[in-house]
Amino acid sequence: MNKPDPKLASFTREGLLEAVKQGEGQFGKRELARALGLKGSDHKRHLKEQLALLEEEGVIAKDSKRNYVLAGALPAVTVVMITDRDSDGELLAEPVRADRAAPIIRLAPGEGAGGPGQTALGIGDKALVRLAEQDDGSYEARLLKKLGQSAHRVLCVMRKPEKGYARLMPVDRRTRHELVPAKGENDKAQDGDLVLVRIAKERRYGLKTAEIVEVLGDVDSPGAGSVIALHAHGVPQGFSEAELTETRKIKPAKMGQREDLRALPLITIDPDDAKDHDDAVYAAPDEDDSNKGGWVVIVAIADVAAYIEPGGQLDRGAFKRGNSIYLPDRVVPMLPERLSNDLCSLRELEERPCMAVRMVFDQYGQKRSHRFIRGWMKSAAKLSYTDAQNAIEGGGPDKAVQLLDSVLRPLWGAYEALSKARADREPLEIDAPERRVRVAEDGQVIGVEVRERFDAHKLIEEFMIQANVCAAESLEMKRTPLIYRVHEQPSREKIEGLSDFLQTVSMKWSKGEKATPKRFNKLLAQAKGTEHYETVNEVVLRSQSQAIYDTENLGHFGLNLDRYAHFTSPIRRYADLTVHRALIRALDLGPDGQTDEERSRLDTIAEEITHSERRAMAAERDAVDRFIALYLAERIGGEFEGRITGVTRFGAFVRLLETGADGLVPISQLGAERWHHDERAHALVGEESGNRYRLGMNVTVRIEEATPVTGGLLLDILTRPEKGPRPTRRAGMRRPGHAPRRGGPKRGRRR
Incomplete structure (x- = not known):
């Protein structure tokens, strides 16, 4: 880290910007306060206000580690990956962790060539470089240190024409150049095979050669779209032998000192094809005379912490994967099936350990109190969203109809109350239909359809939101460090882009107008019924920041909530498991809570699971694109x-x-x-x-x-x-x- 400059002791706007510049992407609030010589809570509060103002103005920005940089600029010293060569043979690179579209980074002539006894930098290598911004907005990089070959691999299709030489054709649309099999590699794969390769030899000009690391099967085989998407994004697949050994040793949990919830008719409501069940719900009118018209809602969540030992093999593997991934034809689970589909799943009529929260709401949906429970439950029924919705509307299967008066109507009554509070809160209401690719058992796409969204979906969503808020509130009250789900307000740059677009469709967003969920909703309501409605929805969606995990509470803009943490899906999200452990420790609910070691790593965990989530989203999106392209190839x-x-x-x-x-x-x-x-x-x-x-x-x-x-x-x-x-x-x-x-x-x- 650079040594602070004594001249910055006077705290001016210019001095603050100079401190950010000197920090070269390594200064957060604490380092900036030190660089500016600030002491005392009043000075630090003023610093926080000025930083927020500069960020709102789009002058500075925060990177993935919450450090400050000048907006649009990359840190002067950063880690890059070599990705290509330009037409002159010079190396091109991208930042290893890019929070925005990466500018062109070109290594200075001769950089990375390697001296006597040293290897040259090649495609896929990582390097620590010093950057200098050029007049055209690109960057020139000078090598500080070679960091070695990355785990980067290239996924290709082997092509062997009847005449000519074999070629390896990269499947990534962004990769422009084909490769040549290295000597001796040609016979390892057949024409049309999907192969994972690594660059074998770097040449300044001409096609690069590659070694075949693994043959993954025929590119035309069922499910090739998912295989390509998973490998292209480096998604970890399968479980190590150590994880499977640890899984086999796990014994089912026992009730012990847990609170007995078996008498409550908790039910699961999930998609038709769900195989794991994270959450169960229950609602009943509040019998407290002081809360007439109020409701008691219980959300019970699978107690994954009861089975996953902190620091164990399963814990390490779950952290590495970060989350489950849902592709058109398969699921890549975060946990082995014995846990995700059995021991941790709230299966119908089977007793299971759970982490539950009991919430009390008034008739207007405002929360009066909540309490967390380490419980022991038995799901009364497994319903699909369609089953539950049909029963409420007067149809549905016998099982759902039998639960109508005792279970479903109270759930809908509580949801009606919570809907009032949601309307008052006015979260962002973007209309973004979700499409589902239907895949037959043979891997062929049989249709693409818009997922229907019932009140049953909204009910479960709202109950989960409230449970997540309770988790954050309880941990804050106990002063326990936690990982928040953060969604910051849109940047000034994105709002200006939205404003420019709206002028083209005769709508308006005034310069300097504050971005709030309510203002966005007003805009969407104004567009409804016009030919521009779908486009306005999409542009508003693109203007939003991406949600991340962070140990600093920056609120959730989209939900319009001051604090929010993921608690409700520990089977498929590692973030939720960390929150469960934090609650167990903070509320003294057992010996298997957050450890000191995990607490010390929360910043790193938050950063890594944010990266894992974006990797999963990219893989899911790419798989859908490939399956739909397969579907349309016949048309x-x-x-x-x-x-x-x-x-x-x-x-x-x-x-x-x-x-x-x-x-x-x-x-x-x-x-x-x-x-x-x-x-x-x-x-x-x-x-x-x-x-x-x-x-x-x-x-x-x-x-x-x-x-x-x-x-x-x-x-x-x-x-x-x-x-x-x-x-x-x-x-x-x-x-x-x-x-x-x-x-x-x-x-x-x-x-």
């Missing part, structure tokens, strides 16, 4: 209705209304006229005519190419552009390059 040449969901300098992205799939219309497909990307108007604009393809525009497209191995769709737009005035060059309008075509049939006449 090449078909015409579909869609909507432009993004415009870039190289083309337009169109979302197909039938499947929700996103495809690219390369700018070279738009016709002979040159097209400019007008960032402010969110449109591609014809240089001569002024005609435009804009964000949110409804279009008809034809599928030219669908590639299941990459999940890519190439489209041809058939709808003519909208008329517009001949453009004048202005800031924000950039001349794009022409994206290369990737094969496929010739484009036909537009409508």
